[in-house]
Amino acid sequence: MDACDVVIVGAGAGGSAAALELSKSDLKIVCLEQGTFTSNSDLPGNGVDWEIRSQKKFNINPNIRRANSDYPVNNGKSPISIANFNAVGGSTVLYSAHYPRFHPSDFQIQTLDGVGEDWPIVYEDLEPYYEEDRKNTPVAGFSGDTAYPQIKGLLPPVPLGSLGRKIAEGFNALGWHWWPSYSGIATAEFQGHRTCINLGPCNTGCPIGSKSSDDLFYWPKALSNGVSLKTECRVSRIEIDRTGKVSGVEYFDSVGNSQFLSAKLVVVAASGIGTPRLLLNSKSDRFPEGLGNDSGLVGRNLMLHPWGYVEGLFEENLQSHFGPQGCLIASHEFHDTPEDEPFKRGFTMQFQRGPFPLESATRQFLRKKLPFGQEHHKVFRQTFDHTAHLSIIVEDLPELHNRVVLDESLKDANGIPAPKIEYALSENSKKILSFGIEKGKELMKASGALTTFGFGPVRETGYHILGTAKMGNDPKNSVVNMWGQSHSIPNLFIVDSSVFVTSSSVNPTPTIHAIALRTAKYIRENFSTIMKV
Numbered sequence: 001m002d003a004c005d006v007v008i009v010g011a012g013a014g015g016s017a018a019a020l021e022l023s024k025s026d027l028k029i030v031c032l033e034q035g036t037f038t039s040n041s042d043l044p045g046n047g048v049d050w051e052i053r054s055q056k057k058f059n060i061n062p063n064i065r066r067a068n069s070d071y072p073v074n075n076g077k078s079p080i081s082i083a084n085f086n087a088v089g090g091s092t093v094l095y096s097a098h099y100p101r102f103h104p105s106d107f108q109i110q111t112l113d114g115v116g117e118d119w120p121i122v123y124e125d126l127e128p129y130y131e132e133d134r135k136n137t138p139v140a141g142f143s144g145d146t147a148y149p150q151i152k153g154l155l156p157p158v159p160l161g162s163l164g165r166k167i168a169e170g171f172n173a174l175g176w177h178w179w180p181s182y183s184g185i186a187t188a189e190f191q192g193h194r195t196c197i198n199l200g201p202c203n204t205g206c207p208i209g210s211k212s213s214d215d216l217f218y219w220p221k222a223l224s225n226g227v228s229l230k231t232e233c234r235v236s237r238i239e240i241d242r243t244g245k246v247s248g249v250e251y252f253d254s255v256g257n258s259q260f261l262s263a264k265l266v267v268v269a270a271s272g273i274g275t276p277r278l279l280l281n282s283k284s285d286r287f288p289e290g291l292g293n294d295s296g297l298v299g300r301n302l303m304l305h306p307w308g309y310v311e312g313l314f315e316e317n318l319q320s321h322f323g324p325q326g327c328l329i330a331s332h333e334f335h336d337t338p339e340d341e342p343f344k345r346g347f348t349m350q351f352q353r354g355p356f357p358l359e360s361a362t363r364q365f366l367r368k369k370l371p372f373g374q375e376h377h378k379v380f381r382q383t384f385d386h387t388a389h390l391s392i393i394v395e396d397l398p399e400l401h402n403r404v405v406l407d408e409s410l411k412d413a414n415g416i417p418a419p420k421i422e423y424a425l426s427e428n429s430k431k432i433l434s435f436g437i438e439k440g441k442e443l444m445k446a447s448g449a450l451t452t453f454g455f456g457p458v459r460e461t462g463y464h465i466l467g468t469a470k471m472g473n474d475p476k477n478s479v480v481n482m483w484g485q486s487h488s489i490p491n492l493f494i495v496d497s498s499v500f501v502t503s504s505s506v507n508p509t510p511t512i513h514a515i516a517l518r519t520a521k522y523i524r525e526n527f528s529t530i531m532k533v
């Protein structure tokens with residue numbers, strides 16, 4: 001039987017940051033990850049046929065990929081389906097690297113608006129760890145943004161290009177906030193990594209290694225500090241001893257054999273869906289409803305950021321597909337609750353590049369705007385690169401009935417019960433979404449669009465999976481405390497997006513990194529005290 005001090009389950013955003021921070025101690029650390037390292041030569045972006053090659057192995061939908069590293073997700077009845085990637089680096093391998101922090105107001109929406117709950121921590125608690133993250137991974141942007149307290153030391157922002165300049169004119173005409181995206185992209189030399197060359201296909205993995213995926217930026221440092229990373233190892237259960245503390249994990253190794261790894265402390269970082277799944281699968285006599293689930297909240301309060309899409313068609317060629325796919329301009333004009341609207345909280349606007357030729361043609365064809373035959377190329381040339389694309393990201397509020405449960409029959413390749421999503425859009429989220437889509441169209445028109453088009457929620461956008469093991473001060477109303485430590489099991493910690501109390505309307509990865517770094521520092525500085533409890 002193997003033994004270690006700390007076992008981390010999952011090598012994605014939370015697990016990567018925790019591994020690097022914990023590696024600054026003498027503790028023996030092992031990370032078990034069900035996926036593998038992604039080989040650069042496999043990345044679709046290395047070939048001209050990349051749009052076709054990204055449809056299967058690098059699809060964002062685990063039910064389409066169906067790789068050995070994936071587990072199926074029953075989201076058949078949810079209006080939003082789960083998007084993720086299971087590998088070293090987790091979902092950051094495919095993410096867009098749009099890299100905004102949460103705002104100070106995001107941690108206190110109950111106090112400010114009487115909805116959701118306040119976090120047990122505030123922005124200032126995380127600020128040093130946002131800064132620490134910036135030393136570990138590239139963050140580009142522009143200081144002076146009025147939407148945030150001062151953020152310094154950023155790499156140069158991604159280029160706006162013709163598309164960005166056009167949209168900025170619209171924002172200026174309306175007098176709305178806009179700012180170049182905070183982008184997890186090496187826009188200048190960063191620790192020996194190559195500089196972004198604005199190729200575009202970031203969402204299938206960056207072929208030159210400029211995008212801040214954690215396999216490329218966090219893991220090499222954690223490994224050289226001595227962390228042991230075991231890939232193709234899927235944890236099926238966390239075990240407890242007779243005193244009710246965790247004693248280690250059961251897992252299936254790369255050839256399917258069941259193994260046990262004894263550990264003094266367990267850090268779970270399996271994502272907002274993988275973590276509740278593992279805890280619910282780790283039932284015992286002491287925890288009949290799932291490990292650490294005395295509150296009954298494991299899996300509940302699932303928040304998914306309902307997504308709206310707005311498109312504008314322009315006369316001029318905006319070269320819209322050049323540049324980092326998810327990073328261009330963001331607007332926080334409608335982030336907080338507006339006056340005189342029938343909803344609480346709001347949305348952000350995230351401008352994107354693309355679509356690329358195949359996606360552009362498919363979308364226009366499905367909307368009956370692009371014919372086959374003689375007119376095909378002519379019409380294609382009038383739309384391709386002539387469109388601007390906007391995401392409306394809605395702040396979803398926590399609701400008990402939105403949740404991750406175990407499916408009664410669906411199982412993964414190792415026979416472990418798979419997760420099922422029970423999720424319905426709230427009236428509040430629906431109202432924000434339709435308001436946001438209208439505002440997006442208004443912006444497109446102010447920027448000079450000839451026509452606009454918008455809809456939501458977009459189904460394949462469950463990228464941000466939040467809130468399913470939330471932190472809090474009250475053990476009856478939360479799963480972990482402000483340090484990510486289980487209220488009922490002192491040597492069990494959670495460091496991924498499950499611990500979020502509310503969702504903000506911005507992308508979560510910088511906040512996941514910051515929370516994981518903070519929790520891991522707490523563990524390494526208090527390890528012997530935690531062991532005595």
Ligand SMILES: Cc1cc2nc3c(=O)[nH]c(=O)nc-3n(C[C@H](O)[C@H](O)[C@H](O)COP(=O)(O)OP(=O)(O)OC[C@H]3O[C@@H](n4cnc5c(N)ncnc54)[C@H](O)[C@@H]3O)c2cc1C
Nearest residue numbers: 010012013014034086090091096097098235274496507509
């Ligand atoms: C297409 C796409 C675009 C995105 N764009 C952005 C963006 O622009 N900005 C942003 O901030 N966020 C973005 N995100 C979201 C971001 O990637 C995630 O929020 C973040 O990676 C979540 O971190 P995590 O640690 O919670 O989970 P993950 O990064 O998903 O990592 C979880 C890891 O745990 C492993 N695991 C799960 N269960 C087990 C088990 N039982 N045993 C062993 N290993 C296990 C998984 O294989 C996985 O590697 C995007 C996501 C996608 C899919």
Ligand code: SF4
Nearest residue numbers: 196197199200202206
């Ligand atoms: S745009 Fe930059 S970060 Fe994105 S794939 Fe190309 S080189 Fe990589």
